[in-house]
Amino acid sequence: MSSWKMTGALVGALALSFAGWTLAQAEPKGAPASAVTQEQLNAAAKDENNFLHTNGNYDQTRYFPGKQINTSNVGKLHPAWIFQTEVKESMETTPIVVNGVMYVTTSFDHVYALNAKTGEEYWHYKHAMGPVTTYCCGPNNRGVAVYDDKVYLATLDAKLVALDAKTGSVVWQTEIADPTLGYSETMAPTAVDGKILIGTNGGEYGIRGFVKAYDAKTGKLVWTFDTSPENSVGVWATTDATGKDLHRDIAAEKAQLTKTGDPYKTVGGGVWQNPSIDLATKRIYFVVGNPSPDLDGSVRPGDNLYTESLVSVDLDTGKYVCHFQYIPHDLWDLDDTSPTVLVNAKDKDGNVVPAVIHGGKTGHVYVNSRKDCSLIRFSEPMVSQEGMYTLPTAEGARMLPGANGGVEWSPMAVNPELGLTYAVNLHQPMTYQVQSSPYPGGKLWLGGAFKVIATEASFGNVTAVDYNTGKIKWQVKTPLPMMGGPLTTAGGLMFTGEGDGWFRAYDAATGKVLWSFFAGAGVNAPPASYAIDGKQYIVVGAGGNTQIDFKRGNNIIAFTTD
Amino acid sequence: MEGPVLFYNGTEFEAMFHLPDPTSTKRAVLLVALLLMSGSAFAADPIEEKAKICTACHGETGVPQLKTTPVIWGQNEGYLFLQLRDLQSGARKNELMSPIAATLAKEDLLPLAGYFSKLKWPNLQQPEAPKDVAAKAQSAAASVGCPGCHLHHFQGDGSTARLAGQQREYLQKTMVDFRNRTRGNNPGMSDLMNATSSDDLTALAEYLAGLQIDQYLGSEHR
Numbered sequence: 001m002s003s004w005k006m007t008g009a010l011v012g013a014l015a016l017s018f019a020g021w022t023l024a025q026a027e028p029k030g031a032p033a034s035a036v037t038q039e040q041l042n043a044a045a046k047d048e049n050n051f052l053h054t055n056g057n058y059d060q061t062r063y064f065p066g067k068q069i070n071t072s073n074v075g076k077l078h079p080a081w082i083f084q085t086e087v088k089e090s091m092e093t094t095p096i097v098v099n100g101v102m103y104v105t106t107s108f109d110h111v112y113a114l115n116a117k118t119g120e121e122y123w124h125y126k127h128a129m130g131p132v133t134t135y136c137c138g139p140n141n142r143g144v145a146v147y148d149d150k151v152y153l154a155t156l157d158a159k160l161v162a163l164d165a166k167t168g169s170v171v172w173q174t175e176i177a178d179p180t181l182g183y184s185e186t187m188a189p190t191a192v193d194g195k196i197l198i199g200t201n202g203g204e205y206g207i208r209g210f211v212k213a214y215d216a217k218t219g220k221l222v223w224t225f226d227t228s229p230e231n232s233v234g235v236w237a238t239t240d241a242t243g244k245d246l247h248r249d250i251a252a253e254k255a256q257l258t259k260t261g262d263p264y265k266t267v268g269g270g271v272w273q274n275p276s277i278d279l280a281t282k283r284i285y286f287v288v289g290n291p292s293p294d295l296d297g298s299v300r301p302g303d304n305l306y307t308e309s310l311v312s313v314d315l316d317t318g319k320y321v322c323h324f325q326y327i328p329h330d331l332w333d334l335d336d337t338s339p340t341v342l343v344n345a346k347d348k349d350g351n352v353v354p355a356v357i358h359g360g361k362t363g364h365v366y367v368n369s370r371k372d373c374s375l376i377r378f379s380e381p382m383v384s385q386e387g388m389y390t391l392p393t394a395e396g397a398r399m400l401p402g403a404n405g406g407v408e409w410s411p412m413a414v415n416p417e418l419g420l421t422y423a424v425n426l427h428q429p430m431t432y433q434v435q436s437s438p439y440p441g442g443k444l445w446l447g448g449a450f451k452v453i454a455t456e457a458s459f460g461n462v463t464a465v466d467y468n469t470g471k472i473k474w475q476v477k478t479p480l481p482m483m484g485g486p487l488t489t490a491g492g493l494m495f496t497g498e499g500d501g502w503f504r505a506y507d508a509a510t511g512k513v514l515w516s517f518f519a520g521a522g523v524n525a526p527p528a529s530y531a532i533d534g535k536q537y538i539v540v541g542a543g544g545n546t547q548i549d550f551k552r553g554n555n556i557i558a559f560t561t562d
Numbered sequence: 563m564e565g566p567v568l569f570y571n572g573t574e575f576e577a578m579f580h581l582p583d584p585t586s587t588k589r590a591v592l593l594v595a596l597l598l599m600s601g602s603a604f605a606a607d608p609i610e611e612k613a614k615i616c617t618a619c620h621g622e623t624g625v626p627q628l629k630t631t632p633v634i635w636g637q638n639e640g641y642l643f644l645q646l647r648d649l650q651s652g653a654r655k656n657e658l659m660s661p662i663a664a665t666l667a668k669e670d671l672l673p674l675a676g677y678f679s680k681l682k683w684p685n686l687q688q689p690e691a692p693k694d695v696a697a698k699a700q701s702a703a704a705s706v707g708c709p710g711c712h713l714h715h716f717q718g719d720g721s722t723a724r725l726a727g728q729q730r731e732y733l734q735k736t737m738v739d740f741r742n743r744t745r746g747n748n749p750g751m752s753d754l755m756n757a758t759s760s761d762d763l764t765a766l767a768e769y770l771a772g773l774q775i776d777q778y779l780g781s782e783h784r
Binding site: 089108129130131132133134135136137138139156157179180204396433435437438440441443444445446447448449451452453454546547548549552 | 639640643644653672675676701704705706707709710711713714719720721743747748749750751752753754756757
């Protein structure tokens with residue numbers, strides 16, 4: 001179920017890779033992979049040679065410390081190599097680079113180990129997909145985690161797989177959850193302290209969300225944190241984090257609660273993206289996605305904790321530390337899917353404190369305290385907000401942002417020198433329609449529909465926000481809604497791609513476009529950077545996007561300046 | 563062993579189903595009963611034998627006997643499996659298919675799904691939709707985001723159905739069934755169909771039926 005995603009246009013590449021494959025059959029050429037230590041993973045933020053985590057480092061800043069490629073020479077950037085994968089479908093992978101070996105993934109859970117200098121293939125793993133896959137928003141995969149001598153992948157059929165980094169063969173595999181109940185995986189795992197952390201998709205299927213930790217060596221489950229507590233009702237909040245009225249009918253919800261009880265077992269709460277790891281306190285921070293069913297609140301009375309919340313748990317035990325909910329009892333799928341970033345930010349009194357930030361589908365960047373999860377501030381809206389929070393109706397009620405945001409799954413990047421965070425946004429007017437149906441046992445459970453309004457313009461933007469003030473520093477409008485995410489570097493740059501195929505470098509301080517490259521397919525994957533033999537590279541996937549139907553491709557493109 | 567002897571011929575069978583009089587249902591049910599009797603004789607045989615009973619309606623070459631019977635040859639395995647499961651449990655109901663599903667052994671559902679998924683999707687020679695119909699369908703599809711789940715070429719994957727090249731009348735019927743929740747095994751699809759106007763549905767059925775996607779399917783996949 002895989003190579004059929006190729007098209008005729010790729011016959012040449014196909015023939016080539018087929019030849020390579022035959023060769024590999026005769027004489028398997030392993031990757032010269034070196035073991036990754038915990039010390040290396042801890043020090044990733046300062047590593048100018050490797051890209052060891054999906055979001056760069058445990059803080060998830062996506063800030064690369066190398067500055068060989070910088071504002072003065074970025075105009076000379078050109079492809080060093082292009083690798084064509086076998087799968088021409090949505091690409092959301094962040095390439096991981098360890099001592100010259102690059103690991104990339106594709107839709108349908110293929111993993112490639114490549115020579116990061118030449119783009120040559122060392123090995124190719126195709127996951128043997130189980131028959132039932134219940135995923136939302138495309139057959140995506142966002143990448144691998146690396147630790148010791150293994151590479152870790154989570155799959156559409158909800159498996160966690162450990163591969164031998166040298167050969168790509170399976171060391172162990174375990175089922176994270178039952179895919180027939182709506183669980184699936186598209187995120188990259190996180191490797192830390194001998195554990196592999198993983199969340200889950202499934203907020204469109206009535207799951208009970210979680211973050212789980214597995215033993216990296218054996219695949220044994222270490223702990224599970226359920227994202228919905230047995231009492232998910234909360235405080236009957238009537239406003240969101242920014243004080244906007246949610247128009248809840250609390251009396252009706254209370255009556256429903258008496259009738260059907262706490263909905264925690266099917267209330268959703270996926271965790272789409274990697275947690276940030278605070279190495280000093282051994283706490284992890286992550287955001288939890290939407291409640292199920294998305295648009296129909298009548299069957300899930302209460303605040304639906306901890307959906308649409310920031311949550312912190314203890315790294316060693318998975319025990320709850322604190323949470324903060326942004327939209328209690330959400331009816332618009334305006335959830336939190338972009339990963340958290342740890343920064344030091346000014347609190348309300350101007351003291352610099354350990355903070356955790358993320359971009360919401362609402363279009364705000366939220367800044368919370370790491371200590372107790374409380375909200376410090378939220379940014380100016382990065383997108384138009386119109387008619388928030390108009391209740392969904394049977395006919396459909398218009399509202400902005402649409403259900404894709406604001407900021408979708410795309411990670412943010414943080415440039416600590418400038419005190420800026422970069423977020424990519426969508427402007428997609430939608431109508432929100434509500435319909436009610438009982439829990440369907442793992443089948444699609446939307447509670448209605450969100451429809452893009454075809455007669456209205458959709459577009460996007462790249463926004464730099466000062467997280468110490470919440471003010472927008474600069475913003476650049478893009479012709480298409482944005483999905484993918486940025487990378488920022490010590491060279492004063494910020495890189496991000498667009499759905500029409502353009503990949504651009506911006507001046508991180510001003511937003512001026514300094515360089516553009518047309519990749520031929522949507523650049524909807526977050527970029528990474530690394531260096532080999534003292535030469536810095538920027539790398540990005542160009543494969544388009546299923547969810548918003550951007551032009552598909554199968555390219556991994558590495559750039560350099562000479 | 564020889565395959566089961568089918569005690570009717572295609573035209574006769576089709577004629578039965580096209581009879582507008584109220585006895586047609588009864589006849590269909592009778593036929594199902596007869597088929598089931600013949601099927602049970604092969605209960606111990608490998609999956610190909612068990613699959614023979616299906617040809618009576620889903621066709622010997624993958625082309626279904628009736629326009630409202632879906633193509634199952636080359637359909638995605640997970641999708642076929644879940645439909646058989648749901649038809650068996652009653653979550654999805656159909657007077658022709660439910661009685662068949664009821665007799666299948668649970669442990670045969672996945673092998674049957676696997677068996678049919680590996681057969682080649684037949685070309686039903688349905689015409690490509692005219693430009694205006696295609697444009698209408700594409701706009702409706704973009705608005706709800708059908709390709710987000712059914713994928714770029716409407717080939718589906720895993721538990722999501724392939725729609726490209728499916729029988730037009732069946733598509734129309736099942737989308738309307740979703741809409742009025744007669745087909746109750748996927749409330750999400752029902753919601754999406756309710757969010758789509760009925761003339762958009764008609765355009766979608768015509769457009770999807772006329773899609774030829776063989777060129778996008780590599781050798782590894784059927």
